[in-house]
Amino acid sequence: MRRNPFLYGLQKLLLFLASMLLLSVTVFYAARLAPGDPLVAYYGERAEKLTPEERTQAEERLGLYDPLHTQYLRWLSNALRGDFGMSYKYKTDVLDIIGKRLNNTLLLGGTGFVLIFALSPVLGILCARFEDRPLDRLLCRAGALSSCIPEFWLSLALILIFSVWLRLLPSSGAYAVGKARDWGDRLIHLLLPLTVVVLSHLWYYAYMIRNKLLEEIRANYVLLAKAKGLNRRQILLRHCLRNILPPYFSMMAIAVPHILGGTYVTETVFSYPGLGALSYESARCQDTYLLMALCLFSGGAVMLCGMLAQAVNERLDPRIRPGGGMEVDHFG
Amino acid sequence: MPELLNVKNLSVSFRTPQGEVEAVRDVSFSVKAGEVLAIVGESGCGKSVLCKSILKLLPVTAQIKSGSIHADGMDITSLSEREMQKLRGRLFSMVFQDPMTALNPTIPAGRQIAEAVRVHRPRAAGTEVRCRVESLLTLVGLTPEKAQLYPHQLSGGMRQRCVMAAALASEPKILFADEPTTALDVTVQAQILDLLREIQQTLGTATVLVSHDLGVVARAADRVAVMYAGKIVEIGTVEEIFYDPRHPYTWGLLLALPSLAREGEPLYAIPGTPPSLLHPPKGDAFAPRNRYALAIDYEEAPPMFQITETHFAATWLLDERAPPVESPVKGGFYG
Amino acid sequence: MAEVLLDVQRVSCRFPLPGRTVLQAVDDVSFQIRRGEVFGLVGESGSGKSTLVRCIMNLIRPSAGKIYYQGIDIWDKKQFQENRKHLQTARQIIFQDSTSSLNQRMKVADIISEPMVIHGVTPPRGSHRAEAAFQLHYVGLDASYLDKYPPELSGGMRQRVAIARSLSMEPEFLVADEPVSSLDVSIQAQILNLFRHLQEEHGFTFLFIAHDLAVVRYLCGRAAVMYHGKIVELAPVRALFADPKHPYTQALLASVPAPDPRRERARKPVEFGEFSTAGTLRELAPDHYVLTEDC
Numbered sequence: 007m008r009r010n011p012f013l014y015g016l017q018k019l020l021l022f023l024a025s026m027l028l029l030s031v032t033v034f035y036a037a038r039l040a041p042g043d044p045l046v047a048y049y050g051e052r053a054e055k056l057t058p059e060e061r062t063q064a065e066e067r068l069g070l071y072d073p074l075h076t077q078y079l080r081w082l083s084n085a086l087r088g089d090f091g092m093s094y095k096y097k098t099d100v101l102d103i104i105g106k107r108l109n110n111t112l113l114l115g116g117t118g119f120v121l122i123f124a125l126s127p128v129l130g131i132l133c134a135r136f137e138d139r140p141l142d143r144l145l146c147r148a149g150a151l152s153s154c155i156p157e158f159w160l161s162l163a164l165i166l167i168f169s170v171w172l173r174l175l176p177s178s179g180a181y182a183v184g185k186a187r188d189w190g191d192r193l194i195h196l197l198l199p200l201t202v203v204v205l206s207h208l209w210y211y212a213y214m215i216r217n218k219l220l221e222e223i224r225a226n227y228v229l230l231a232k233a234k235g236l237n238r239r240q241i242l243l244r245h246c247l248r249n250i251l252p253p254y255f256s257m258m259a260i261a262v263p264h265i266l267g268g269t270y271v272t273e274t275v276f277s278y279p280g281l282g283a284l285s286y287e288s289a290r291c292q293d294t295y296l297l298m299a300l301c302l303f304s305g306g307a308v309m310l311c312g313m314l315a316q317a318v319n320e321r322l323d324p325r326i327r328p329g330g331g332m333e334v335d336h337f338g
Numbered sequence: 339m340p341e342l343l344n345v346k347n348l349s350v351s352f353r354t355p356q357g358e359v360e361a362v363r364d365v366s367f368s369v370k371a372g373e374v375l376a377i378v379g380e381s382g383c384g385k386s387v388l389c390k391s392i393l394k395l396l397p398v399t400a401q402i403k404s405g406s407i408h409a410d411g412m413d414i415t416s417l418s419e420r421e422m423q424k425l426r427g428r429l430f431s432m433v434f435q436d437p438m439t440a441l442n443p444t445i446p447a448g449r450q451i452a453e454a455v456r457v458h459r460p461r462a463a464g465t466e467v468r469c470r471v472e473s474l475l476t477l478v479g480l481t482p483e484k485a486q487l488y489p490h491q492l493s494g495g496m497r498q499r500c501v502m503a504a505a506l507a508s509e510p511k512i513l514f515a516d517e518p519t520t521a522l523d524v525t526v527q528a529q530i531l532d533l534l535r536e537i538q539q540t541l542g543t544a545t546v547l548v549s550h551d552l553g554v555v556a557r558a559a560d561r562v563a564v565m566y567a568g569k570i571v572e573i574g575t576v577e578e579i580f581y582d583p584r585h586p587y588t589w590g591l592l593l594a595l596p597s598l599a600r601e602g603e604p605l606y607a608i609p610g611t612p613p614s615l616l617h618p619p620k621g622d623a624f625a626p627r628n629r630y631a632l633a634i635d636y637e638e639a640p641p642m643f644q645i646t647e648t649h650f651a652a653t654w655l656l657d658e659r660a661p662p663v664e665s666p667v668k669g670g671f672y673g
Numbered sequence: 674m675a676e677v678l679l680d681v682q683r684v685s686c687r688f689p690l691p692g693r694t695v696l697q698a699v700d701d702v703s704f705q706i707r708r709g710e711v712f713g714l715v716g717e718s719g720s721g722k723s724t725l726v727r728c729i730m731n732l733i734r735p736s737a738g739k740i741y742y743q744g745i746d747i748w749d750k751k752q753f754q755e756n757r758k759h760l761q762t763a764r765q766i767i768f769q770d771s772t773s774s775l776n777q778r779m780k781v782a783d784i785i786s787e788p789m790v791i792h793g794v795t796p797p798r799g800s801h802r803a804e805a806a807f808q809l810h811y812v813g814l815d816a817s818y819l820d821k822y823p824p825e826l827s828g829g830m831r832q833r834v835a836i837a838r839s840l841s842m843e844p845e846f847l848v849a850d851e852p853v854s855s856l857d858v859s860i861q862a863q864i865l866n867l868f869r870h871l872q873e874e875h876g877f878t879f880l881f882i883a884h885d886l887a888v889v890r891y892l893c894g895r896a897a898v899m900y901h902g903k904i905v906e907l908a909p910v911r912a913l914f915a916d917p918k919h920p921y922t923q924a925l926l927a928s929v930p931a932p933d934p935r936r937e938r939a940r941k942p943v944e945f946g947e948f949s950t951a952g953t954l955r956e957l958a959p960d961h962y963v964l965t966e967d968c
Contacts, residue, residue, distance in 0.1 A: 226439035232395055233434075233514075234454035234504055235427030237420075244453070245442050252444075380857035381828075494718075523717035524884060528928035550857060553930030557937040576934040594862035595932055597887035604866045605891065608859035611827045 022309055026302060030085075033301045034078050037294045048094040068094070081295065091295030095288070100299040104281065110180050111280035114196060115269040118203035122265065123258055125208055127247075130215025135242060137220060146216075149209030157206045157268055161275040164198050178277040199276045203268055207261075214257065215250065222246035252319050259315030263308035340411075342544040343392070343430075343512050344368040348405035350384075350391045359615050361387040363568040364405070369512065369544040374535070376547045376559035376576070378591070382612060384568040385548045389514045393432055394422050410511055428458050431510040435517035437497035441489040447500040448485025451475070454507035474503040479533060495526035499533070509541065516548045531558050552595060556580060561648070564588050567613055567623035569639075574649035582665075584643075584651040586628045589667050606666075622654070630655060630663050676743075678846055678878050679706040679729065684738030686724050686902075698724040699735070700902035700950070708845070711872050711879040713889040713896030713910065715925075721902040722882050726850055729880070730766055742846070762792060765839035769851035771831040775823040775838075782819040785809065785838045792842065808837040812867060829860030836867065847871075848880045853888060865892055886929050890914055895960075898922050903950045908961040918963040921948040 169177035270282025519527035593606035625635035643656035786801035952966035
C-alpha cells in the first residue's frame with residue numbers, strides 16, 4: 007500500500023509522544039507511591055535527625071505537600087520547556103548528571119553491542135555450516151550454558167576469579183582515581199563488565215542466526231541451488247544469509263533495549279558509573295526526577311530503535327518495498 | 339543412441355524413529371539421450387525420492403541400500419558430496435514442482451540464472467555471463483528484461499521458465515523434472531510441457547519426468563514407468579502403456595480417470611489405500627487392492643515379465659500358469 | 674422445472690489496490706442454480722471463482738449486485754438476521770485442503786459433530802456420537818474411524834471426513850471448492866463417485882468449483898467458465914464440451930492434455946493471447962449462453 011510519507015511520519019511521532027506521556031505518568035506515580043522518603047535522598051543521613059518543623063519546611067520547599075497530580079503537572083510543564091527538574095541527591099539539574107554518565111554507558115553498551123553483532127553471525131554460520139557435527143554441538147552446549155547463567159552471578163564469579171584470586175583486573179569503577187583520561191586504564195576496567203554483557207547475550211543472537219539459516223537451508227530454492235551445482239558454503243553465504251539479513255538487522259535494532267538492560271545490571275554489580283548504576287541508585291533513594299528522566303531516556307531509546315527496526319526491514323525486503331507489485335503477465 | 343542414465347536394482351531407505359521406510363525398492367531403468375522417460379505413480383510411491391536419490395539431494399536420513407547408478411558411463415553410486423557438486427548442473431540438473439518456492443525470493447531471477455552459469459565457469463567475464471543469461475531466457479521463451487525482476491513480480495509460468503533456464507544453464511545431459519506443471523494452470527501447463535519437449539529435442543538431453551497426471555505423461559513422454567509402493571510395476575513405450583497396459587494397477591489408474599469415463603457409469607476407483615512402506619507387505623504390494631490377485635501374489639513378489647522388447651510388467655498374470663484375464667482397458671477405450 | 678435455489682444477480686466484487694488501481698475480481702456475474710443440480714464453476718487461478726464463492730457464502734460482501742438464496746437476499750442485514758439459522762445450516766462448504774481445514778487435535782467424531790454443537794442442534798439419532806457414526810457411514814467410512822485423529826488418515830479419508838462434517842447439519846446446498854484437486858487419481862475417483870451418489874440418491878444441490886475440466890464434465894450438469902472475473906460461457910456440460918463457442922473456452926479445452934499419446938502427439942502447440950471480456954452474455958443456443966461483443 008503506497009502511503010503519504012508525511013502522514014506516516016506524523017502518525018509515528020504522535021504515537022511516540024503519547025507513549026512517552028504514558029510512561030512518565032506511570033513512572034511518576036510508581037515512584038511516589040512506593041514506600042520511602044524523598045527527604046532521605048535530599049539530606050542523606052541527616053534526614054533522620056531533622057526536627058518536625060524543619061521537616062515540614064523542607065517538604066514545603068520541595069513541593070511535596072501538593073497533591074500528586076499537581077506535582078506531576080508542574081513537572082510536565084517544566085519538562086516541556088526543557089527543565090526536567092533537579093536531583094534530590096546531587097542537587098543539580100538531572101540532565102547534567104545524565105550527560106556525565108552517558109559516555110560510560112555508551113562505551114560499555116556500545117562496545118558490547120558491536121561485539122555481539124559481529125560475533126553472533128560468525129558463530130551462527132559456523133554452527134549451520136557444520137550442523138550436527140562436533141563443532142556445532144560443542145558451541146550449542148557452551149552457548150546455552152553461557153546464556154543461562156544470570157548476569158549478576160556471572161559478574162560475581164568473574165570478580166572472584168580475576169580480581170580476588172588472580173588479582174589481574176579491577177573489580178569496580180570505570181577508571182582508577184585520577185586516571186579518567188587514561189584509555190589503557192579505562193580498557194582494563196572495561197574488560198570484566200564487557201565480558202559479562204557479551205557472554206550473556208551473544209548466544210541468544212548466534213543461536214537465532216543458526217536456526218534461521220537451517221530453516222532457510224531446508225527451503226525449496228536451496229534444492230534448485232544444489233541442482234545447479236552450488237556447494238553448501240556458497241548456498242549458505244549467497245542465498246540463505248542474504249535472506250535472513252532483513253530480520254537480523256531489525257533484530258539488532260530491537261536488541262538495543264535488551265542489551266541496554268543487561269548493561270544496567272552489569273553496571274550495578276561492577277559499580278560502573280553509568281546510567282544503569284545511576285538508575286538503580288535513584289530508584290532506591292526516591293530521587294524521583296532523576297529516575298523519571300532516566301526512564302524517559304531509556305524508554306525513548308527503546309521506542310526509537312523499534313521504529314528504526316521497522317524502517318530497516320521495509321527497506322531491505324523487496325517484497326515489502328513500494329512499487330514491487332506484480333508484473334503484468336503475458337504468458338498466463 | 340547411448341544410454342545416459344542406467345539405474346540397476348536401486349533401493350533407498352529412510353531412517354525414522356519408527357524404523358526403516360523402504361521408499362524405493364529394487365528399481366531398474368535406463369534413459370537414452372534425447373528421450374523422455376516419465377515416472378508415474380500416486381503420492382508416496384517413491385517417484386520423487388528416486389530422482390532425488392540419483393542427484394543425491396536427499397536429507398541425511400536417506401540412504402542408498404543397494405544397487406548402482408551409472409550416469410554418462412560413470413559409476414556415481416558412491417560419489418562423495420564434493421564430487422557430486424562438480425556433476426550437478428553440468429551432468430544432470432533438476433526442475434522442481436513448486437515454482438513459487440524454487441527461486442530465492444530476495445534475488446532477481448536473472449542473477450539466479452547467472453549464478454548457475456558461473457558455477458561451472460568461475461572465470462567467465464561479466465558480459466559473457468550476461469549474454470548466456472539472455473540466450474537462456476530466450477530459449478525458455480522469456481524476454482531478457484525479465485532478468486531484473488524479483489520472483490514475486492513474475493507469474494507462476496514465468497517462474498517455472500526461469501527455473502528451467504537455471505537448470506539448463508550448464509547444458510546438463512540429463513534433466514530431471516519433478517511434477518514441473520502440477521502447481522500451474524492448465525493453459526500454462528500446456529505451454530511448459532511444449533517447451534520442455536522442444537528444449538529436449540533441440541539440446542538432446544535425456545529427461546526424466548515425474549508426474550501423477552496421465553494426461554501430462556501422454557503429451558510429453560516417450561517411455562513410461564509406472565511406480566507403486568516403491569517399485570516399478572510396469573515400464574514400456576508410451577503407446578504400450580496407454581494402449582496395451584498389462585499390470586492391474588495401470589488398468590486401475592487409467593480407469594479412474596474422469597476424462598475416460600463412459601457416460602452414466604461410475605468411475606472405477608481402486609479400493610483401499612497404498613501400503614505403508616515402513617513394513618512393506620510380503621509378495622505383491624498391490625495384491626490387497628487388486629481384484630485379479632492370485633494366491634501367489636500374497637506369497638511371492640512377481641518378477642518383471644517381458645512382453646515386447648521394450649515392454650515389461652511385474653504381475654503374476656503374465657506367468658504362463660496364470661488364468662487368462664481380459665484387460666478391461668484394451669480395445670475401444672479411446673473413441 | 675425445479676425451484677431456483679440460488680440466484681446470483683449482476684454481482685461484482687472490487688478490491689482497491691495500491692496506486693489507485695482497482696482489482697475487479699468478479700465483474701457483473703449472474704447465474705441461477707436449481708434444486709438438485711450440480712453446477713460447475715471452471716476457471717484458472719485469478720479468474721475470480723473463489724471470490725465469487727466467498728460472496729455466495731456470506732464471507733465477502735459484493736460491491737454490487739444481489740444474491741438470493743431461496744428468495745432471501747443474503748446480504749440484506751435484516752433478511753439475513755431473520756433467516757440466519759436457516760442460511761447457516763442449509764448451505765455448507767467443503768474446502769480443497771482437508772489437511773488444514775480439519776483441526777489436527779480433534780477426534781473425527783468431534784469434528785463431525787462440532788457444527789451441531791455450535792448451532793445447539795439436538796442430535797436426531799440420540800447422541801452426537803451416533804450422529805457422527807451415521808454421517809461417517811454415509812460417506813463410506815465405518816465407525817472405527819470415530820476415534821482417530823486427522824493425521825492418522827489418508828488424504829481421501831480426510832476429505833471424506835470433511836464431507837461428513839458438512840453433511841452433519843443436513844444441508845440442502847453444498848459448495849465444494851476444488852474438493853479433489855489435491856487427491857491422487859484413484860482416491861479422486863472414490864470422492865467423485867461419492868459426490869455423484871449424494872446428488873443422485875439424496876438430491877443434494879452442488880456448486881462445484883474446479884480447474885480440472887474432466888472432473889467437471891464427469892460430475893456436473895451445467896457449468897460456467899470464468900475468465901478475468903466474468904462468466905464467458907454458461908451451458909449444459911455436454912454442449913460446453915462438444916461445441917465450445919467462446920475462444921477462451923476453446924483454448925482451455927484444447928490445452929487439457931488427454932491420456933491418449935497419439936492424439937497428444939498430433940496436437941499443435943497451443944498459442945495463447947488475451948481474450949476480450951467485453952460484451953454481454955447471450956443465449957446462442959438453447960440454454961447455452963456465451964459472452965458476445967455488442968454490435
